[in-house]
Amino acid sequence: MPQNDTIDFGFTPVPRAEKAGMVRQVFDSVAPRYDVMNDLMSLGLHRLWKRIFVNAIGAGPRDTLLDLAAGTGDIGFLAKERGAGRVILADINHAMLNVGQGRALGRGLAAGLDFVCCDAEKLPFPDRSVERVSMAFGLRNCTDKDAVLREARRVLRPGGRLLVLEFSRLQVAALDPVYDAWSFKALPAIGARVAKDSESYRYLAESIRMMPDQEQLAGMFRAAGLENVSHRNLSGGIVAIHSGWRL
Numbered sequence: 001m002p003q004n005d006t007i008d009f010g011f012t013p014v015p016r017a018e019k020a021g022m023v024r025q026v027f028d029s030v031a032p033r034y035d036v037m038n039d040l041m042s043l044g045l046h047r048l049w050k051r052i053f054v055n056a057i058g059a060g061p062r063d064t065l066l067d068l069a070a071g072t073g074d075i076g077f078l079a080k081e082r083g084a085g086r087v088i089l090a091d092i093n094h095a096m097l098n099v100g101q102g103r104a105l106g107r108g109l110a111a112g113l114d115f116v117c118c119d120a121e122k123l124p125f126p127d128r129s130v131e132r133v134s135m136a137f138g139l140r141n142c143t144d145k146d147a148v149l150r151e152a153r154r155v156l157r158p159g160g161r162l163l164v165l166e167f168s169r170l171q172v173a174a175l176d177p178v179y180d181a182w183s184f185k186a187l188p189a190i191g192a193r194v195a196k197d198s199e200s201y202r203y204l205a206e207s208i209r210m211m212p213d214q215e216q217l218a219g220m221f222r223a224a225g226l227e228n229v230s231h232r233n234l235s236g237g238i239v240a241i242h243s244g245w246r247l
């Protein structure tokens, strides 16, 4: 098979056309236990990272925020609670969005939130229609990451901003062995016990390692036409927030 027709699904090359379906199966499987697993896998740190991320998004009451790969809603809910105007939660996976809709009702947040099932690589929104686009822990699961960044820029109004929160590269190499042990031994074991699915968590750990590093992702932002690109490491580079503007 020619190299161009394969893409990484974690550490395994798979036919490009099959990755989206395989990712969908992962999130179908993990959806019911996704939130509790996030707390266990990150030792609660994801809550801090997401609060910092939503502060960086800075969506005000007049802004529309499009949150891509919204999953079970954490980013959209926090943004809404902090005064964002319209919030659109977009995800390719019905099971994740269904969990999110239930959570929104439980938090009294249903008004002002729109749930849209769509592919971030091909957005069903008009050009120049939103002030902010965000994506947390979604980009590494997409088949064509460059297409996602181009689509995000297309739907942003001039003066609008894209922010991406993703796993990145640790800045202290001495910590790599500990991080590897946690990712490749502990995570699948916790996944097997709590979510009854070690394979999905093995994929998630592998996909973290396959994610472009801080500089590479910044270069992809620029190649998509975003400007004033910057990034900020959190927790020593375990994750990073990338930002770029449509001017």
Ligand SMILES: C[S@@+](CC[C@H](N)C(=O)[O-])C[C@H]1O[C@@H](n2cnc3c(N)ncnc32)[C@H](O)[C@@H]1O
Pocket (backbone or CB within 6 Å): 023, 027, 068, 069, 070, 071, 072, 073, 074, 075, 090, 091, 092, 093, 096, 118, 119, 120, 121, 135, 136, 137, 138, 141, 142, 143
């Ligand atoms: C790790 S979850 C992140 C959920 C949420 N943003 C959070 O931070 O908790 C990744 C999400 O990306 C979604 N996803 C994967 N590929 C996608 C695509 N091409 N377009 C939109 N969403 C996608 C999955 O369905 C899943 O809900």
